[in-house]
Amino acid sequence: MNMAGQNTPKYSFNVKQTKNEYSKVNNLALRGFEVSTYYKDKKDSEEGVSHIKKAIFDYLLGSVTFTVDEVYDEEMNGWTVAVPEIDLYGEGSTKEDAIKDLIYGIHEYILIYTESGFLARHESPEKQAAIIKLMRCENDDEIRKALGL
Numbered sequence: 001m002n003m004a005g006q007n008t009p010k011y012s013f014n015v016k017q018t019k020n021e022y023s024k025v026n027n028l029a030l031r032g033f034e035v036s037t038y039y040k041d042k043k044d045s046e047e048g049v050s051h052i053k054k055a056i057f058d059y060l061l062g063s064v065t066f067t068v069d070e071v072y073d074e075e076m077n078g079w080t081v082a083v084p085e086i087d088l089y090g091e092g093s094t095k096e097d098a099i100k101d102l103i104y105g106i107h108e109y110i111l112i113y114t115e116s117g118f119l120a121r122h123e124s125p126e127k128q129a130a131i132i133k134l135m136r137c138e139n140d141d142e143i144r145k146a147l148g149l
């Protein structure tokens with residue numbers, strides 16, 4: 001409820017309405033309103049899509065953090081660098097090699113993620129947000145920075 005005791009408006013459109021009224025959808029999102037698109041009669045479904053102002057989305061992704069576990073295995077004489085939030089790890093004879101392997105794995109996962117509707121439909125929202133944050137990185141240095149390496 002807002003200060004006047006009224007509910008804050010939420011805007012929902014089906015796909016056809018969104019296509020026909022995209023300017024309206026975009027303007028509402030730019031003004032900071034919650035706007036969603038849904039398929040046919042699935043208005044309350046989790047399969048809907050939100051339209052959100054980029055600055056708000058940037059802010060929300062800012063809360064996505066990563067834990068990097070670095071482990072040296074004396075028996076294997078090598079390093080493992082793992083990121084539990086995305087269930088990926090890299091291995092190498094040096095820590096740097098393991099990080100490079102991890103980043104390679106991230107690139108491969110993102111490629112699979114973007115080409116496969118299965119992953120987007122079946123991963124947790126938390127993991128999807130973490131992957132989206134990494135997808136926005138333009139190069140390996142930005143991936144390192146996002147991971148805190």
